[in-house]
Amino acid sequence: IEEMPQKESEEIRDIFREFGFQEDDLEVAVERITSNKNLWLKFMIQEEIGLVPGTMDNPTSIGLISAVSFLMGAIPVIAPFFFVYSVSKALLIAAIVLIVLLFIMGVWKTRFTKVHWLRSGIETLAFGGLSCGIGFSLGRIIAALVH
Template sequence: MKLHFEDFIYGSIDGSVTTFAIVAGVIGASLSPGIILILGFGNLFADGFAMAAGSYHASKARNQFIEMKRKQEEWEIDNMAEQEKDEIREIYKKKGFKDELLEEIVKTITSKRKVWVDTMMREELGLIEDEKEPFDSSVSTFVGFNLIGVIPLIPFMILIFMGINTTSESFVYSVISVMIAFFLVGMIKGKIVKKSKIKSGFYTLIIGGIAALVAYFVGYGLHFLVS
């Protein structure tokens, strides 16, 4: 099994945002720290598993689709070779190649079946085969979701363990810790996609903050309505 960093980041962002949104919503509803932990950990494992399962099935479905298209291209090359050569010729003609150089490119590509199929998959269909195993992607998503998603709950666990049952104080520490987590995860994401790490950090921080504010005011509003 191999952990994939991009899936880990995807899971970690979702985990931290959704868990903190639950914390904010429960705080808004003025419920106890114990309820926060119950709902928070319930979300971590249930939603984390759902995301991992979704990642697995999506990755598997994509691999199956690509495999189906590859077999289709292989059949067309075996049974409609001249037409497929014309398609290669047209693809590279649009790239600016012509005359003898164009014909040499067509000859080179079509001389090796795998290269021919790979080129058709990439250039005609826009499909690039993913070497990642679906199971590895799902595990990476689950680990990221739970490892980073637990951060908003840590202050509540510590203060309850210390016998301090002050929800507001726990919430302040939760806000600080999760905001730092949002920013760091965003920076890591920015590094992966080769974008500004600072901008990516603030973007993730803003998205997470908006989700938390929405959840907080929904919880506060519902508490006000039913009380």
């Protein structure tokens, strides 16, 4: 809002177009929203990002959502180590599963971010792969130091 007001007001215009507003009403609505920075910010948080005040107030719910999300992401990646005897084959399968899941998660994320699906998939894959690579490398370094 502060750095790129034209771009942000155009995003509001796009949101109201999706709501079915015609040009005359569209301009009035955009003007009303953008004339009050607090209202503008609240509107952008709710409509563009999709955060609704009060939806994340319960710490228990947040903890359960985090735990289930972690398990849903971790189980497919560690499962090969339980079913494949060879550690190197299990690692290869886990890496392939991870690559596929990271890309799918990036594509799924576009429902909320409105970024092109391919860019989002590759971006999520790159950042997730980088963090996994760093974690794997640190694990190998620590294992070498301990032994």
